[in-house]
Amino acid sequence: MKSQYSDLSPLFEPRGVAVIGSMKEGYGEGHTVIRNMVDFGFSGRIYPISRSNESVLGMRAYPGVNDVNDPVDLAVVVTPPATVLSLIEQCGRKGIKAVIVETEGFAEAGQDGARLQRQLVEVARRTGMRLLGPNTLGILNTSNDLVTEPYPYGRNKPPSGGIGYSSQTGLLTFGVHPIRDKACPISKMCDFGNKCDINEVDLLPYLADDPGTNVIAMHLEDVKDGRKFMDVARRAAARKPVLIFKTGRSEAGARAASSHTGALAGDDQVHGSAFKQAGVIRLNSWREFWEVPKALSLQPLPGGNRIAIITATGGAGVISLDAAIEAGLTPAIFGASTVTQLERLSPRLVNNPVDVGPLMAVRDKPFTIYEEVVPPVLADDNVDCATIVCHLGPLIVDVFRRLAPQIANISKPVTVFGYGIDLALMEESARQLQGLGLPTYLDLDLAVKALGIAAEYARIRSDADHQGGR
């Protein structure tokens, strides 16, 4: 009998992976899975399983998993539904510890599929094997470059980073989000699919322990076991931010969730108060799910909720303050020595938001004003965090190349909102700023809200510490 919260290292850190699926070049799902692993540069061994091919992409193929003599920790199965049961039976007999069933056509497809899915679970339980899926894109791990995506994907490798993402829909995984182009800093990703075995209760402790993960972002349509969930969520949230995007909040949404994965969604208010009790923070939209975690992952936590706003346009200052108040932040009032320093640059700079726009207009190198304003403002004892508003482009990237180490030294969280008129240039600059460790947003409200959520987590954490939580 496996332990209650089983170890997921065979899933994410397998020494060897068997891939079972059509090996037809350019079309076969098995071939595509292997192609993606090779493109990513997976550091473990790959064993193509194929009766009709002797080799796949230069690797020796084996007729069955049993024919592989080396250690195989994980199998990826992407064959027609009717073949899956006997294949995973073989995996279990071989002693494979984890299997990802990517195939569709199980509980989400009706009664027959649900029955077949239950049989998969029986085999997994009987053979002591953990099962992810079915109906899943599987996982991604940037620390060993493992990816199991069954669609062409290789060139979309995201930057390695600290966010452990998981989801109950492919829409919220690597499968269909431009994570590379948006420079999402990712440690692990997991598509739960139909969640017949491996679920949030397994993943939360694994990610809480994972040294490469510093933020956990999870999309859930249902919670499988409320009691266990509360236990693991509380433990995880005591160690790192746990941000949950629970969908099926509305009754209509909950019904739809139940019909597409066969899961029972439960009452949203119950989820809400359970999350709160566990110290979990809710995200409320597709957009927040993708954009908020990076701020908490790339930046330290704030010591309080007092925000400074440094902006090149007065209008953005006003919008930022509105967003700050709505996110539970409060505008910082600068200390006397900061005011003196700012006053030396211009008497118009002493208030928060600090509007550097007018000074930029009269300088030869307009963007250098940020280098003079950001460090004293951020270092002020009355400031806990800051949002910087700027025109994105090569000039500001140069400025932040010099500023980033100072910001990191001051060790208070910063987000950047960038605007401009050329979208491609803005996105390229945003990627470069994120490469410097600065979470960069093309959406002003979100740049501020992300800091609000960081402050909320810092408060939860400090309350827990005071109550003797670890």
Add this chain to the structure above:
Amino acid sequence: MKSQYSDLSPLFEPRGVAVIGSMKEGYGEGHTVIRNMVDFGFSGRIYPISRSNESVLGMRAYPGVNDVNDPVDLAVVVTPPATVLSLIEQCGRKGIKAVIVETEGFAEAGQDGARLQRQLVEVARRTGMRLLGPNTLGILNTSNDLVTEPYPYGRNKPPSGGIGYSSQTGLLTFGVHPIRDKACPISKMCDFGNKCDINEVDLLPYLADDPGTNVIAMHLEDVKDGRKFMDVARRAAARKPVLIFKTGRSEAGARAASSHTGALAGDDQVHGSAFKQAGVIRLNSWREFWEVPKALSLQPLPGGNRIAIITATGGAGVISLDAAIEAGLTPAIFGASTVTQLERLSPRLVNNPVDVGPLMAVRDKPFTIYEEVVPPVLADDNVDCATIVCHLGPLIVDVFRRLAPQIANISKPVTVFGYGIDLALMEESARQLQGLGLPTYLDLDLAVKALGIAAEYARIRSDADHQGGR
């Protein structure tokens, strides 16, 4: 004495424009304004005013506005603050009907600037000239290709369309938003700047009358004259949607607004109930300001609030339903004949959200399923509007090229949410879909919320009609 709500056609539709500012090539603001007008292809006459140049970009230059003998309806002034007063005095004497003062350094810069600004207003009043600004980027008009931006801008010409945008910050105008790359369909844009003369009370009636504008989207930090505003807003909202993004909602935000434009922002709750009474709809974020109006501009109004969701992923269906409920929409229940039609394609398609994903997986041309599903669903009498969720790329663009005329014929509003893994490809596809008249979002919640706002406006409009409003 000019009429209470003065005609803004000299501002937006001048026969001739005098541009007064430095004509130094590549640097001078006056030169840049003219360069932008030429790049846009402004259809009126341009008169560079310069003592030191005989010609500018091949156009004859004049030492003063008085030296121009042709009709000049508009002057654009972008000279140092100290020179502005005497220049607009000359414009007034010449009989120019509107002047845009782009120069910074007036009320937003302190006491002296405020005094100077009051003097500008006196001159304008005395000479019967309307004044936009100061501290503004001016205007943009896609129907005559007039743009007055003083920064290099020419290649960023947006597509011509129906949204009349105006704002109290450059951040929310053409100045620093990628309106071309996002394919924003724009009729007019106006940056109020310090709003010393021309303001919302002038612009609302002008845009309400403008046949090229079908949606009015306005950012306000303050309302200059509550009584007049209520009058013009009510009249405008009875003719086309008026969407207002009021910032300075928080007390802190309101204080900041007052400091950067010298305006008094007032109490937010008062604004809220006044807007409601006038039939104006509030937008709540920078993002909504840019993204919501296009749905109302490109699509007809819905007859009610029943939404259909057609999606390629079940997870997106759930998220859409949550967003729909939160936006005041309700999921449509399909009529018997629609169910029969859908059932013929697959028994799994009969519920709303319609998840076409599983059928796509088994088709040679997966995207064609949209052509079979969208028309019957949208035509259903129980459906008022629809959000379509799809993978963006050339294949879906092809499908929508064939679908768009059918959608237009059915005459119910549709929004598209598109996902993908390649951001540049997604954005290019989104531009193409918007070119077909389909408002396309890379943010799922917003794609749905835009329809919620369209339904809200339709309700306001129908209530007004029942109460005998025009």
